[in-house]
Amino acid sequence: MKIGRYEILDEIGQGAMGTVYRARDPLIERTVAIKTVSIAQLQQEGADAESRFLREAQSAGRLSHPNIVTIYDVGETDGLAYIAMEYLSGATLRELMNRRPMPLDLAIETVTQMAEALAFAHEHGVIHRDIKPSNVVVTGKRGHIKLTDFGIAHLVNSEHTQTGQMLGSPRYMSPEQAMGREIDGRSDIFSLGALLYEMITGQYAFDGDSLPTILYRVINEAPAPSTSLRHQLPAGLASLLTRMLNKNPHDRPDARELVDALHALAPAAPHLPVAPPSNRIPRLLPVIAFGMPLIVFLLIGVGIIVIEHFLGPSQQVAPAPAGSTTQLVQDNASRPAADASTEIGNSATSAEAARPEPKPVIESDAYLAGLDKKQVELRILRTELLLQYTEQHPDVVQVDRQLEQLRIERRNYLRQKKKK
Numbered sequence: 499m500k501i502g503r504y505e506i507l508d509e510i511g512q513g514a515m516g517t518v519y520r521a522r523d524p525l526i527e528r529t530v531a532i533k534t535v536s537i538a539q540l541q542q543e544g545a546d547a548e549s550r551f552l553r554e555a556q557s558a559g560r561l562s563h564p565n566i567v568t569i570y571d572v573g574e575t576d577g578l579a580y581i582a583m584e585y586l587s588g589a590t591l592r593e594l595m596n597r598r599p600m601p602l603d604l605a606i607e608t609v610t611q612m613a614e615a616l617a618f619a620h621e622h623g624v625i626h627r628d629i630k631p632s633n634v635v636v637t638g639k640r641g642h643i644k645l646t647d648f649g650i651a652h653l654v655n656s657e658h659t660q661t662g663q664m665l666g667s668p669r670y671m672s673p674e675q676a677m678g679r680e681i682d683g684r685s686d687i688f689s690l691g692a693l694l695y696e697m698i699t700g701q702y703a704f705d706g707d708s709l710p711t712i713l714y715r716v717i718n719e720a721p722a723p724s725t726s727l728r729h730q731l732p733a734g735l736a737s738l739l740t741r742m743l744n745k746n747p748h749d750r751p752d753a754r755e756l757v758d759a760l761h762a763l764a765p766a767a768p769h770l771p772v773a774p775p776s777n778r779i780p781r782l783l784p785v786i787a788f789g790m791p792l793i794v795f796l797l798i799g800v801g802i803i804v805i806e807h808f809l810g811p812s813q814q815v816a817p818a819p820a821g822s823t824t825q826l827v828q829d830n831a832s833r834p835a836a837d838a839s840t841e842i843g844n845s846a847t848s849a850e851a852a853r854p855e856p857k858p859v860i861e862s863d864a865y866l867a868g869l870d871k872k873q874v875e876l877r878i879l880r881t882e883l884l885l886q887y888t889e890q891h892p893d894v895v896q897v898d899r900q901l902e903q904l905r906i907e908r909r910n911y912l913r914q915k916k917k918k
Contacts, residue, residue: 501519501521501532501534501575501576501578501580502571502573502575502580502582503523503524503525504521504522504523504524504530504532504580504582505521505522505524506519506520506521506532507519507520507521507522507529508520510531516533516534516535516536516539517533517534517535518531518532518533518534519531519532519534520532520585521582523570523582525868525872526869526872526903526904526907527865527907528903528907529585530570530582530583530584530585531582531583531584531585531586532580532581532582532583533580533581533583534578534579534580535551535578535579535580536577536578536579537574537577537578537579538577540579548579551579551581552572552579555569555572555581557624557648558583558624558648559572559896560622560624560895561618561619561622561624562899563614563615563618563619564642565611565612565614565615565618565642565643565644565645566615566618566619566644566645567583567584567586567635567644567645567646568583568584568899569581569582569583569584570582570583570584570899570900570903583646584644586635586637586644586646587637588635588636588637588638588644589635589636590631590632590633590634590635590636591608591631591632591634591635591636591643591693592630592631592632592634594636595631595696595697599700600697600698602698602731602735603764604641605694605697605698606735606760606763606764607641607764608634608636608641608643608697609690609693609694609697609760610757610760610761610764611642611643612629612634612643612645612690612693613690613753613756613757613760614757615643615645616629616645616683616686616687616690616753617752617753617754617756617757619683619753620683620686620752620753621754624648625681625682625683625685625686626645626648626686626689627675627681627685627686628647628667628670628689629645629670629686629689629690629693630667630669630670630689630693631693631696633645633646633647634646668704668709668712668713668716669692669702669703669704669705669712669716670689670692670693671688671689671713671716672684672685672686672688672689672716672747673688673716673717673745674747676713676716676717677717681747682747683752683753684747684748684750684752685747686753687742687750687751687752687753687756688742688743688744688747688750690742690756691703691739691742691743691750692704692743694739694742695721695724695739695743698724698728698731698735698739699724699727699728700727700728701722701727703721703743704716704719704721717745720743720745721743723736724736724739732763734759734762734763735763738751738756738759738760738763742756863915865911866908866911866912869904869907869908869911872904873901873904876897876900876901876904877901879897880894880897880898880901
């Protein structure tokens with residue numbers, strides 16, 4: 499099964515607006531997540547549903563941040579609208595919260611990363627509008643946070659502002675959103691406060707046995723004090739949480755102020771147990787001091803042997819500031835694309851253009867040839883776009899992001915080849 503050029507590997511699950519698949523991008527051998535929805539279904543849900551789905555890509559595609567999922571592509575094919583995005587291997591925050599109570603320091607760290615993502619989004623005119631645990635993915639062993647699903651986000655001052663429509667998840671809605679009023683970034687802060695309240699108390703901030711009951715409490719009632727549900731909660735955190743859940747948007751902190759407040763609270767939060775410091779560490783310092791030069795010389799020797807093994811005695815490689823065989827291959831492969839757009843301000847410097855061209859180590863590799871061909875095509879496209887637009891135009895930004903992904907993919911591929 500294919501969606502556009504993407505080869506479907508398996509189904510991940512059902513999203514709020516359709517099916518989500520794990521897929522493969524054959525162009526650069528990358529695993530992606532594909533969110534799809536039937537165009538006919540979109541048309542049944544309302545005249546603006548299709549534009550709202552595509553606006554997810556427009557909103558998130560403008561944002562390049564470590565804590566926000568990356569959007570790669572958007573399109574329509576065979577009666578489906580789809581968005582190709584970064585594939586995240588990990589659990590949702592909802593799944594983690596269902597397993598066990600969350601330690602206080604971990605809760606603060608998680609919310610801090612989310613606040614940093616929201617601060618970046620708000621500064622670029624994007625409101626999420628649907629902050630909830632299932633829209634947060636925790637990846638890696640260190641609990642790196644990725645904020646996903648800008649499906650009902652909208653651009654500030656956009657012609658498509660949906661004032662008067664109630665969107666979002668009821669338990670995490672802000673009062674102004676529940677009443678269908680115009681919202682701004684402070685609505686996201688309220689939703690984040692409801693999520694933080696649940697993380698540290700184990701209970702919903704606003705709950706009920708029916709939708710009207712939940713919405714009434716969101717609009718009119720304050721949740722039980724967090725200190726009554728979790729004893730010895732730092733006073734500063736309890737006070738900040740009260741401000742985040744204030745019914746009046748003007749009395750809530752903005753996202754950047756929230757980030758600063760959370761960073762200030764982090765040292766006061768109880769941390770997970772750590773091993774006591776060992777007295778043997780100072781004794782290792784003399785060993786490190788005398789052993790480090792030997793290790794450096796050993797690494798240099800191994801590097802020379804590896805270079806001679808791969809390049810052969812007849813190869814002459816000019817020294818470069820970066821000093822790596824992989825970098826020389828990458829510079830040489832990307833040079834044709836740079837030459838194609840030099841006359842209109844390509845980013846390659848004159849020093850790089852004058853560098854002697856080393857012979858590529860893996861010049862005959864078909865996969866690398868495909869990557870290099872795509873780089874040339876993208877750089878030519880970028881050149882054509884710059885004749886009409888500026889560096890800040892979304893199309894140019896998207897091409898730059900694709901070029902960066904190609905560079906990363908090429909570097910990783912070369913590293914794997916060297917390990918083999």
